[in-house]
Amino acid sequence: MRRLFKPEHTKPKDFDTFWQETLALLDTIDPDPKVITQEKSEQYPHLLFEVISFRSWEGVRVTGLLTRWQDEKERPLIVHSHGYGGQCLPRWSWAEAGANCLGVDIRGFGRSQAALENTSRWGWVLTGIQSPESSVIRAAVCDYIQGAHVAEQLLGHCTNHRTFQGVSFAGALALKSASVLSTADLLAVGVPTFGWTEGRYIFVKSGSGAEINRYLAHHTDRLDDVMLVMRYFDPVNFADEVHCPTVVGLGLKDDVVPAKTVYAIANHLTGPREIMEFPVSHTDLPEERLWDRFERYWLSLTIEGVPDDFGKTDN
Secondary structure, three states, X not given: OHHHOOOOOOOOOOHXXXXXXXXXXXXOOOOOOEEEEEEEOOOOOOEEEEEEEEEOHXXXXXXXXXXXXXXXXXXXXXXXXXXXXXXXXOOHHHHHOOOEXXXXXXXXXXXXXXXXXXXXXXXXXHOOOOOOOOOHHHHHHHHHHHHHHHHHHHHOOOEEEEEEEEEOHHHHHHHHHHHHHOOOOEEEEEOOOOOOHHHHHHHOOXXXXXXXXXXXXXOHHHHHHHHHHHHOOOHHHHHHHOOOOEEEEEEEEOOOOOHHHHHHHHOOOOOOEEEEEEEEOOOOOHHHHHHHHXXXXXXXXXXXXXXXXXXXXXX
């Protein structure tokens, strides 16, 4: 019954135009990638870890982490980011499995903390909430997309497969980027946030959704305006333009990204998809270790390829 849950999307009339114009503007910005530091590992002598910076939306310079092989062999590329309030980590194990990996610290977080000026006192997600044009989420999606562009530029012709990956906050960015770019070969998202704008207002008890609710509790006259802005960034409204194979992970108990909001996204996907259900997510409970299966699965699809029968059964 849960898998049939599919609320109507609330896509604004100019949604597609908004994102086409956003991508066109981003394309005018030279990312100008620069290597800040390089590091080798005794454990992985064939890999190289680089901290890089590049220009993204509005010319702001953000930071990325590139974990790559020291050869010119064609390999899969994994583009990833981090959770809300977090930062990227070197992905030695993913690279060791056979991939090159580019992680993006989104402006306002981690190594890109200083890239966002005047963060809203109500929380990062409320920065620029006055309009979709000024919303920080627009810039965050561009940071992820620009990271994908930079990875291709730095790796040259060494990419033969592209996986956009993310969990929670990064899951939403990965999905929206896959929708806008249409270049991903696989999308792997765990508990993607921002889904089903109206449902989040009702069900979310923590995280970015709670920040929005606190803001609205003090600005009751702005409810309709905020809901409208968030619809430009609701993964439900992006999902029907995601055509690549997609693995979606969700926790049946989750106060940050409730399962209903994830089903709302997954059931609007038009490409083949598989849903992996876990008892919990966004908790400190021991059952969180079961999420290791999610990582093993999407990583195997990245390295070994997506089988012809993908999407015929949920895991």
